[in-house]
Amino acid sequence: MKKKSHPLTVAQNPEEGTPILALKELVARLHRDQNKIQDLLSSLGFALRSFNNLNQFLELTPLMASRVADAEGGALILLKNNGQIRLEQVHCQNGYACHSIRQGIEKVTKEISIFKGDGSSFSLDEEIKKYLPPEVQIFSTPILVKNDERGRLYVFSSAPDYLWNQTRKKLVQLVADQTSVAIANHELTEELRKKERQDRELEIASEIQYHLLPGKCPDIKGVELAAVCKTANRIGGDYYDFIPTNYDQLRQKGVNNHVPWSLVIGDVMGKGVPAGLIMTMTRGMLRAEILNRHSPAKILEHLNRVMYADLENSHRFVTLFYSEYDPLTKMLSYSNAAHNPPLLWRYQSNAIEKLDTWGMLVGLEPDSEYEDSSVQLEEGDTVLYYTDGLTDAVNQHGDRFDEDNLYNAFKWACLHFETAQLILDYLLESVHNFIGSENHYSDDITLVVLKLKKTIVP
Numbered sequence: 001m002k003k004k005s006h007p008l009t010v011a012q013n014p015e016e017g018t019p020i021l022a023l024k025e026l027v028a029r030l031h032r033d034q035n036k037i038q039d040l041l042s043s044l045g046f047a048l049r050s051f052n053n054l055n056q057f058l059e060l061t062p063l064m065a066s067r068v069a070d071a072e073g074g075a076l077i078l079l080k081n082n083g084q085i086r087l088e089q090v091h092c093q094n095g096y097a098c099h100s101i102r103q104g105i106e107k108v109t110k111e112i113s114i115f116k117g118d119g120s121s122f123s124l125d126e127e128i129k130k131y132l133p134p135e136v137q138i139f140s141t142p143i144l145v146k147n148d149e150r151g152r153l154y155v156f157s158s159a160p161d162y163l164w165n166q167t168r169k170k171l172v173q174l175v176a177d178q179t180s181v182a183i184a185n186h187e188l189t190e191e192l193r194k195k196e197r198q199d200r201e202l203e204i205a206s207e208i209q210y211h212l213l214p215g216k217c218p219d220i221k222g223v224e225l226a227a228v229c230k231t232a233n234r235i236g237g238d239y240y241d242f243i244p245t246n247y248d249q250l251r252q253k254g255v256n257n258h259v260p261w262s263l264v265i266g267d268v269m270g271k272g273v274p275a276g277l278i279m280t281m282t283r284g285m286l287r288a289e290i291l292n293r294h295s296p297a298k299i300l301e302h303l304n305r306v307m308y309a310d311l312e313n314s315h316r317f318v319t320l321f322y323s324e325y326d327p328l329t330k331m332l333s334y335s336n337a338a339h340n341p342p343l344l345w346r347y348q349s350n351a352i353e354k355l356d357t358w359g360m361l362v363g364l365e366p367d368s369e370y371e372d373s374s375v376q377l378e379e380g381d382t383v384l385y386y387t388d389g390l391t392d393a394v395n396q397h398g399d400r401f402d403e404d405n406l407y408n409a410f411k412w413a414c415l416h417f418e419t420a421q422l423i424l425d426y427l428l429e430s431v432h433n434f435i436g437s438e439n440h441y442s443d444d445i446t447l448v449v450l451k452l453k454k455t456i457v458p
Contacts, residue, residue, distance in 0.1 A: 069172050296324060
């Protein structure tokens with residue numbers, strides 16, 4: 001009997017073994033191609049993680065695209081924000097068509113200065129094809145960043161049997177996606193650096209503004225002072241100041257606490273950096289104007305004339321209450337430029353008065369006039385200067401702290417506390433409790449408390 005052959009011995013037949021060997025070779029080649037592609041994509045991922053310079057990564061993109069697609073070369077064209085196009089990088093293998101391809105793409109990108117985003121990426125492809133040798137095939141895929149086309153990645157081949165199949169298309173798209181990630185990461189890094197610079201500049205501006213406000217309250221005979229300025233943002237538009245009306249007399253020893261002092265509070269319309277700049281300008285001009293020794297109304301009138309043009313150009317206004325206190329006569333002279341009138345609590349009668357005069361906002365009209373007024377203060381009397389951030393503070397229900405709450409809190413504090421600082425602390429605590437611990441101030445808040453000391457009878 002003839003012995004049967006084992007199935008594996010079929011390959012020993014030369015005629016029957018050829019298809020199997022071919023199949024094995026095909027599988028091996030596919031395996032090698034797969035490993036090659038994986039290595040290329042792994043290298044691209046490593047570059048994406050490691051390169052700090054976007055240009056270094058973009059140099060690899062056309063090379064990687066041509067390798068994974070088995071093409072002769074690749075090109076990367078980026079679209080600028082202003083609509084212009086730029087040839088970023090070209091890669092092609094040595095060959096008779098390489099020079100022509102590079103020249104053609106460079107010529108197109110130079111001639112087309114504006115890229116129109118309404119589907120014109122296809123017209124860009126067509127323009128490039130016009131400048132390429134007829135035997136060169138070119139294929140492209142978009143580079144999308146946040147659904148916005150920011151460029152196109154091209155591969156080209158002069159092989160007549162080259163196929164732009166689904167696999168190659170997906171691989172090139174994968175390289176384009178990695179490029180999109182690199183561009184997005186670069187832009188995000190630049191934004192973060194810009195924000196860090198801005199934050200540092202704001203921090204410096206905040207420090208400067210903080211040092212422009214009085215570091216401490218002056219020592220005025222018979223008076224206690226307390227002041228605070230809380231900004232809603234890093235830079236605020238509130239302003240308060242204590243300014244000696246006679247610097248020469250202030251330098252003389254023994255009479256320092258007898259010098260009349262200007263007490264001023266103001267508020268620039270708006271918040272943030274623009275308001276802070278106006279506040280700084282107001283401070284400098286007011287301090288210079290006080291040296292002329294005019295009345296409070298004249299000082300506001302002159303200040304308005306000087307600042308009007310700048311305020312009009314910036315579309316800003318300033319409310320300002322200017323006062324001068326004479327410790328020898330206990331007289332408070334003042335004029336108001338549409339600021340919240342300070343409150344005067346009378347020790348003897350337990351009554352509250354408003355200190356107000358007529359007058360327009362600084363910067364509203366070039367020839368605004370202001371009114372002078374004065375009040376005689378007595379021992380135990382207390383004056384509260386404040387900005388509208390205090391009364392406009394809003395709680396979680398949308399209710400304002402308003403003037404009534406301020407009157408009640410101020411009167412209670414004056415009755416129960418002996419020092420200006422304790423009165424100020426109580427008012428801040430009242431507003432904080434009103435808006436709630438989880439809420440923040442929506443506007444700058446500034447308070448100045450002036451309290452006349454009571455004579456201690458032995």
